[in-house]
Structure formats: C-alpha cells, structure tokens
Amino acid sequence: MKNMNNFICSISFFFLFFFSLINFIFMMYFIMNDKVLFLEWEIITFNSCMIVMSILLDWMSLLFMMFVSMISSVVIYYSKSYMSSELNLSRFIILVLLFVLSMILLIISPNIISIFLGWDGLGLVSYCLVIYYQNIKSYNSGMLTALTNRIGDVLILMVISWMLNYGGWNYIFYLEIMKNDFSMMLIGIMIIMAAMTKSAQIPFSAWLPAAMAAPTPVSALVHSSTLVTAGVYLLIRFNLLLVDMFFMKILLLLSGLTMFMAGISANYEFDLKKIIALSTLSQLGLMMSILSMGFPDLAFFHLLTHAMFKALLFMCAGVIIHMMNDMQDIRYMGGISVFIPMTSLCLNISNLALCGIPFLAGFYSKDMILEMVSMSNLNLLIFFLYYVSTGLTMFYTIRLLMYLMINDYNLMCIYNLYDEDYKMLKSMMILMLMKVISGSFLKWMIFNYPYMIYLPFNLKMMVIYVSLLGFIMGYMVSNMNVYSMNKFLMTYSLSNFLCMMWFLPSLSTYSMNYLFLNFGQNLLKIIDMGWNEYYSGQGMYNILKKYSIFYYFFQMNNYKIYLFSFVFWILLMMFMLLI
Template structure:
C-alpha cells in the first residue's frame, strides 16, 4: 500500500511539473526570455562557487519531456514491478535519477553539472544491478567504469576553468571560441559526452545496461542518461567550431550509427535490439550536431525520446506475457492476442523508421535532407543512408518476428491485453509519438527550412527505406538465406554480431587491465609496505609498548627493586673504574 501511495504521488507531481514546464516554455518562447538565478555558496580566493539555474525555452522544453516520460514510466512501474520486493527503494532510485537529470538540464555551471552528471552515473549503476545476479553486477561495473571516464574529464574541465575565475561556462562561449585553452576544454567536453552517449569506442556499456528493469530502460535510454552527453554538447555548441574536433566527432558518430544498425540485425534479444537502435539514433543526433545544427539535433532528441520510451514499454509488456523470455525467436503472432500493445509497438516502430507524418519522420527526413544539402563527402553520405536503411531493416525484422511469424514458446499460453495501468501509460506516449513531431517543428524553428534538391535526391530517403523494408521482410521470412548461414561467413558474422568486438575489448582489454592494475596497487601498497609503515606497523608498535607498560604497572615493586639494584651495581662499577 505504501508503494502505491508513493508511486501515485510521484506520478501526479511529475505530471503536474511537466504541464507547468510546458506553460513556462510557451511564455518564455513567446517573449524571447532567459532567466538566470544564482545563489552564492562560498567564495574562495576570488573564485565563487555558485548554484546557478538557467531557464530558457530549451531547458524548459527538455524538462517538460523528461518529467512527462518519467511520470508515465513511474505509473507503468506500478503494474510492471508489482510482484517485486523493495518497491519503495525502486521508486526512490528513479526519482533520484530524474532529479539528477533535472539538475543537469538547468545548470549553466560546471560544478552543478558535475553533481547531476555524477548523480546519473551513480544511480544508473544502482538501477542496473537492481536484479542482484552476476550478469547484472558485470553490466553495472562496465556501465560505471565507462561513465567514470566522462566524470574525470568533467572534473578536469572544472580545474581548468579556475583560470577564468568562474565556472559559469555560459559567459565564456561567445568570446573565447578561438582561445587555445577553451579548445582544450572543448576536446574534454566532447570526450565526456562521447562516454555518456556511448559512442565509439565506449559503446559496449549501452546494450549491457539492459540488465536493468524495463521501466528503467524506458526512462534511461530514451530521454535521460544517454541524451545527457548530446544535451551538454548542444549547450557547448559554440565551442565546437574547431574543424578537427567536428570532423572526428562526425566520423565517430557515423561509424557508431552504422555499427549499431548492423549489430541490431544480428541480435535476438528484444531489449538489446531496442538499445542498439537507441545507439544508432544517438549517432544520428551527434553527427547532425557536428554539422553545426544544434536546434535540429535537439528536435530529433525530443521526438526520439517519445517513441523510444513507448517502444521499451511495449517490449516490457511482451516480455511479461512471455514468462520473462526476451528471445524474439520464441515470440510470434502476438498481434491477434494483444492488439493494443501491438498497435503501440507498430506505431513507435514506424515512427523510428521515419514513416511519413509520424513524429520521427519530421526530424529524420529533415536531418537527411540537410545532410544531402551540405558539402560532406561520399563516405558520410553512405554512412547516413545505409544506417537509415538498416533502421528500416531491423524494425521490419522485429515486426515480422513478433507479429507475423508463428508463436514458438509454449503450447499453452496466456496472452492478455487487459493491464489497464500499462495501457493508459502507453496511450499517453502513443499520442505524443504521433503529434509531437509536427507540433515541435512549429515551436522550435523560428523559420521553415526550405531545402531545394533534385527529385531523386529528395526521394533518396524513400528509396533507401523501401530497400531496407524489402530486405528486412525477405531475411526474417527466411525466403532467402542470409550470409551468416554459410560457415565461410562465420567470422565476419561473429564480428558484426558482437558490435565489432567492443564488449570484449572493453571488458577484457581496458577495464580488466585497469582493474587488475588497481588490485596490484592495493596488494603492494595499501596492503604491503604502506600498511607496514602506517596502519599495521603503528598498531604493532603500540601493542608492544602497551604490553610493556602493562607489565611495568602490574609488577612495579619488583621492577623498582630490580632497577635499584641494577643502578647501584652500575654506580659501584663506575666508582671502581675511577679508582
């Protein structure tokens, strides 16, 4: 009962907070307002540590989306997590997570950004290891260690920015874009954002984090943790004018997009397919950001948050129905049994593919047309369009396995679509997945993008999508054999299936090296000579002295008598030597 009260109150509070943010966003947008609040905590040698809050149309709109999705996810958890123990702990962890994200969104100050950034990393670790088993612990450790790299880089940025007398980066963006020091800060911020948004070579933690409960995945991998890096770079976009950094980021984000799309086509775990699709969309956001279009990246970030949260929630319902089975090869034919969930799943999937007039279409189509309109080379062009085709490919493959192929799990099964708590929460996101694209397009952009391209270039998105759709249908229907059926292609299939061996490199390579090295330091220094000369050594000396003094106190008469005789003998000896 206590859990339901906390859950309901959290839902109401976050939903009302979301509506309030929407009205504030409209007011700030119409009046072109920016509000900055500062509270000075401590001043040390002309460096002031202040708690700053920046409210403008961007932060308020993002707050509205984060609080709306988190309120719906908490309401969804009321049913999804109802059979679990320690539910109050789960809701409190989710609320701490949302609070950390809110702190990150409204902060123009590096100190408070670090608090939110580190809070996200810590709470995400607690949520990934929520189901306490070996796989979850390993996934949580990989997530925490990958994100710690970004935390360390943010700390280095804070120490570097002491040169400027303040940590409010918002004041330095305009007039320090060509400064050598700010270029170093820009490089550190890009690296930190790449770790948090799971770009190459830090991609392996994102599918591993699927060990968390599904409501957490819906929240974390749609609008909060993984988009924190993208949002930070949108705020720092004026620093990203160094062409070398931009080209490097563009290449890495394009490769991330391609790698995630290929790996998703080889994956059979339902949640990991959706996680890899998130990784692909993050690559799309980062790449358009590195082209110098932060508003467009923010637009795709918001539309993606809606349909991806819905996709995870539908996956959670399906996993529940399948007795906690996540392998899509055992699923099939669910469209006739759970029609409303299947409807939500298909609409969110089509929105991900960029089917016209759903929310994903407005942002993805504009991104691809702006890329075609730009002056980038053929490799970038191929990475974009092949990744778009792969998105269509794995989405259609997922639909075929779930909706159309035969049911392969149990001969007696119970599929029902009457969990109204889950359905209500999904319907909110379904409505937003349909209408958010068109409405945000009018709100965010002050002027319409007029993109003039030739007919074939304009239709290229449709061509590529159609090719992806046909290939996805043929491969999943097994009417033609895929390449990985042949042993000749076993090695290349293994390479593509395992995300270019990134999990192995991250786990057995970097993380294992650092962890084993730190264990060696612990044994040799903390538990070795350092221990002998500090803690354990001091303890031994004190123990010996205390034993000695204890004997001295307990036997004082004997000791005094003995010492008196000894002194007398020494005195007599000295006298005899003098004579």
C-alpha cells in the same frame, strides 16, 4: 503496504504530469517573447564566502524538462502495473524520482559544479537501478555501466579544476572567451570525451546494451530522455565553444561508426530489449554526428522526437515480455497482433516513427538531418555511414515486426495472452498521441526560420530509396531459413564479430582488466603495501618497537647490567674530567 505503494505511485504520477504542464506553459511564454531567466539562489554566506546555486531557464531547458517529466510520469504510472508483484515498489519509485531529479538538475544548470552533481547522480542511481534484480548478470552489467560513466565523471572533475583559471564555474559566460583561448580548448576536448562516455559512443558503447538488466520501465526512461541524452544535451549547451574544433571531426567519424555498428548488431540480435537498446545507440550516433557538424538545434529536435517513440517502444516490449512468461527471445514470439492488438498497434506506430515514415514524429527530424547531410560538404565515407545506417534501421525494424507479428507463436502449446491491463494501455496511449503530433508541433515551434534545402530529385529521394531497400532486405532475411541465411551472411566468424558489437564488450571488460586493474593491483602491492609501507608506517613501527624492547630489557630484567653500565659511565666521565 500495497496501499502505500499505490499512493506513492499516484502522487508521483500526478506531481510529474502537473510539473510537465507548468513547464509547457512557461516554455510557450519564453519562446514567444524570446526570454531567458537566469536565477542565482544564495544558499549560505560565511565570512564573505558564498555558496550560490545558479539556475538557467530558457525555452530549451523548459522544453526538455517538460519531456523528461512527462515521460517519467507515464513510466511511473506504467510501473504501478508492471512492478505490481514487487514488495518494495515505493523504493523503486523513489529511485526513479531521484533519477529524474538528477536529470532536471543537469538540465537547468549553467554552472559546471551543479552539472556535475546531476551528472554523478545519474551515474549513481543508474547503477542502483541496473542491479535492481540482484543476480550475477545484473551486478556485472551495473559495474560496467558505473565504471564507464565514471570516466565521464573524472573528466567533468578535470573541467571544474581547469575552469579555476577564469575564477568562476558559470561556463555559460565564458564560452566566447574559451573559444579564443587556445589553452582552454582542453575544456572542449574533455567535455566531448565525457559526453561520449555518457552517450555510449565508440569505444564506450558496451555498457548500453548491458544496462538492459534493469527493469523495463527504467529502460524506457533511461533510453528516451535521461541518462543517454545527458551527453548530447551537454554538447548542445557547450556548442559555441566546440563548433570549430578539430576534435569534432573525430567525433563525427566515431559517432558515424557507432550508428553503423549498432545498426548491424541489431540485425543479429535475438533479445527483444537489446534490439531496442541497439536502436537507441544508433539514434544517439545520429544525434552526436549531426551535432558535430554544427547543427545543435537539429540534434535537440531529434533528441525530443526520439524520446517519445523510444519510451513507447520499451513499454510495449515490457507488456510483450510479461505476456510471454518473462521470455525475451523473439524466436519464441509470433502472431502477437492477434492476441494483444492495442499493444501491437502502439509497437507498430513506434517502429514506423523510428524508421522515419512520413508525418510521424521521427520523420520530421530524420528527414531534415539527412537532407542537411546531403547539403553539407562531407566526404563519401560519412555520407555512406549516414545513409546505410538509415537503411539498417529499416532492416532491423522490419525483421523485428516479422518475428513478432507475422511468424507463428513458438513458446508453448497452452497459452493465455490478453491485452486488458488498462494502466499499461492508458500510459501507452498518452505517449502514442504525443508521438503522432510531437514531430510537426516541435518543428513549427523550435525553428522560427525555414530551412531551405535545395537538392536534385534523386538526392532528395535518397531517404525513400534507402528506406525501401532496407524494407526489402529485412523482409528477405526474415523469411530465409538458417542454412541460406548463413550463406547470405557469409562466414560464422564474421557473423560472430558483427553480433558481438565488433567485440566492444570484450574490449571493455577483459582488456581493461588486464591493462588497468592488474596494473593497479601491482601498484598497490609494490608501492602502497611494499616500499611505502616499509619506509613509512611499518618501518617506523618496527624501529620504535626495537627501541622499546631494548629499553624494557634494561629497565625490567637486568639490574646488574643496568647498575654496572651506570657505574661504568660515571667512572668514564670522571676519568674524562680528570684528564
């Protein structure tokens, strides 16, 4: 069994890594020659009815596929060691491969129906992966994840039905026509809302930290390049339709608030995986907001650079959780840089890339995004949300590093921490190399024109100022004791509000229960099992039953009454005829 598991792991790793290299070669060819390949594969024809699978291959889909397959290959190799105690490791690997397949189907589809297959596949497989450990917390988290994603699925289904007005589902051909057709703006609104559910923007944010119940390799895959980025990728593809919509201004506000809320909540969180999950939520808010301002290329650039360091962050977190006897509370950790130096190195570089420290992957995209925001004609609120959220990123990153690296180890007296799991280390080293070089490499490749950003000196340096302020605040708060920290953070009720993600998890569960589930239950009882049943199925059954009993009564039991009634009717008819 163990040999079989190892064989499946190795085959999956080599296949996906080889696939990513092929995608890289094709992507370079396509981007240099400015090529787009549109394939139509006729699956079946029956009586002039054709079922056709459309595939769109351009530099964007090939580049994204390369990143997805490379990260998933590394994650599978990492799982070989991380999930080594799992008896059904092959089942886990097959689920991960299904997940990657769904994402690839979504990436290469110019057709809204095949996009829906990939979209729904992501939701379904993510549910199976979130409930993988099979406990109450996992089941609750899985249900919240599945039901929130289901809203997006329903909206995509409505887009499919609405696109029948054009006589085809290849949306890529109809974007210009839709843009000029006011009634078809409905498609744009539904696409935006579907993307908001998948990319966990307010008010659908609660499922993303809850999905941390999944195994850590799954979290690394989900939060870097698959599930949460599907919404952003869909909006990038539909950007031509959405660029002048009023709804994009609402999306800008909501994504800015998501960024701000996630940054604050991460500073109150003590669960290692949830801090990284809230960091993903903050970066998704950044991608969605810059996308809603009309810069899809910048959003795509940040999506790719973010994928690298976020996958590595989760993998480092997985190693640390293993070392700490499956403990995820950062208050028990400390001084890990002494015991596991290689993992600490990867973690530190990932965190610095997340903060946007110059010349790492995150710097190129974040710096360009913030400078474009400074150039744009925005109001003070959005400007404030962008820069404060950037400062908060530095704030929670320094807090995390203080807890993990500098504070004392607090878990147990006797411990044996080691950094010799070479499978995990090799997979992390691949991503660390990519993380260091991918920022500049992608910038030179994606932007074949230079962005000329001319700003005053202080506005140009605003990113540095905000980062330094976040660094100092993070250091100060990490060194405070509990009492002075409570004074600094004011009241308990405010801390509770900020810690609970502005009560979004409660709103997503209890309010939905009272509003929709109870309403649905009453509807079922009164209509389906009440009036509908009484006048249709059960009603017909009762009427037929009464008639059959009546006939049976005459036929079997009372011959005299039956005979008497028969004679009576004959006499009555003769009397009527004689008259």
